[in-house]
Amino acid sequence: MTASSSSTAEKDIYIFTTSQIPLPIKYSHPRKPNLVIPPILHRTLHNALDGESPSILFKNSELIIPHPDELIKHDLPCTSFSNSNSFENKLNENELLDSSFSNQILDSELTIKLHLIGNPSTSSSSSLSSKDVDDDDNDNDEKVVVEEYLNWIKKSLEILEKYKGFKKEKIDNFLIGFKGIDYRGSKTIASEMFGCGSEGLENPNTQIISNKLEKIVLNVFNKINYFFENENKNENNTKLGSLYFTLNLLKKLKSQIKINSLDTPDCHHLPKEYTNFAKENKIQLWAGGGGEGSDPLPSIHLHNLLQEFSIKLNDLTNGEFNNSSLENLINLREDGLKFQENVEKAVQVKWVLSYTLVSKTRNVVKDKGYIVAANFI
Structure with a gap:
């Protein structure tokens, strides 16, 4: 199938972290600041893109990693069980229908932090x-x-x-x-x-x-x-x-x-x-x-994280996510304090959202993660 790399239109990327266990990043980076999100995002990308059946959704020039069916979703309608691979089918149906499940939702406190970067x-x-x-x-x-x-x-x-x-x-x-x-x-x-x-x-x-x-x-x-x-x-x-x-x-x-x-x-x-x-x-x-x-996720970090998967992303999107600049890492300056300047990036981060769902009565974190939104140029 012919790649559409000639297109200059920006495409949206949304990445949902699926683990709080960091995976050390492979590329060289400044020692300061010590960022929290890149190692967590690195784990997410490997979880989603490694293996024979990568987990993505690509539709209408919008790329979502991993596929939304793999995400834990809250406030679920009790009558929707049509997708055998979706999260709701991985739970016991009686647990969803039981009133205790509704009480768990009411017991929760939801905090959203949105970084406009x-x-x-x-x-x-x-x-x-x-x-x-x-x-x-x-x-x-x-x-x-x-x-x-x-x-x-x-x-x-x-x-x-x-x-x-x-x-x-x-x-x-x-x-x-x-x-x-x-x-x-x-x-x-x-x-x-x-x-x-x-x-x-x-x-x-x-x-x-x-x-x-x-x-x-x-x-x-x-x-x-x-x-x-x-x-x-x-x-x-x-x-x-x-x-x-x-x-x-x-x-x-x-x-x-x-x-x-x-x-x-x-x-x-x-x-x-x-x-x-x-x-x-x-x-x-x-x-x-x-x-x-x-600035929890500078665009250079996202570029370097995606660079490891550039060939796979190009194949999975039929060439839509083909950018020659993504083929190369953005390296550090000679002094090692910052990344090289004036280097073309394949992505621009728009915002990063963090969500935390906590049980009010037990003070236990029930769900936590990040959503990263970026433009693929």
Whole structure:
């Protein structure tokens, strides 16, 4: 069959992690930052693409890894058992029909963290709601970026519901972060003296956010807050939150944000002004060492992960995913601190979504994973 490599249209890739057990990546990479997602994604790609029957779905220029039938799906309809290979047939039918299964769903708390890490295109798309708040202060470019971000948010929620069964009305905590906003606190005296927790420490200069990015973030949160308050008001009362926001942004969004998640490496602390403000305004601070950061999966890492499977992906998609740049790894600079610059990448990551389903009564994680969305160029 003739390959269609001549096509320049972008194609969508969605990868769902299927294991939390990392598999060390094969390509050379900088020692810092120590990213969490690439090794987990590496395991997922091997699980899905190795063997005689690779698990993918390729349809309408959209590639999904693994095939959606292999994903654990929640809120399952009890009458759908038509696909013998689907997950629901791997469970006991009585377990699905029993009321205890419904109680397990009601007992759960669903937290979604959405990292917006790509560069929005110049084409505007539909937003979550047709009822926009006032955005007269934005210029044309900023409006386009805001609309594209909103489109990504909408798409991520659609993907989450379609392939994982998590409806947006059932989300308890929905946190959004932006590449370029990555507040982690300040070095302590101990870290200055002994060097503990030095990896990923925040440089004060990196906490300065451009006026343009700040205006975009404020606009996005205003519209998302309107959406959850007005269109989901009869459901879960979703708590809207942020990822790694600075105190200045929290002050400007204090009426919308209920949670702010932070990466806090060892020997780091948050200034009292920060913690006192959060307490006074009833903003929960979720501090932890997750290591995701505002750019949890740089496009170069995804390129190098997919490069190992480039021939197989080309064959499985009848040449649709054929890009000569994917045939080669992107190597490190001579100093080993960063990847080579100005090298053509075959993929561009748009967003990364993490989901965590926890039992409220037992405090046990019932399902956890990542969804990666990217363009194959």
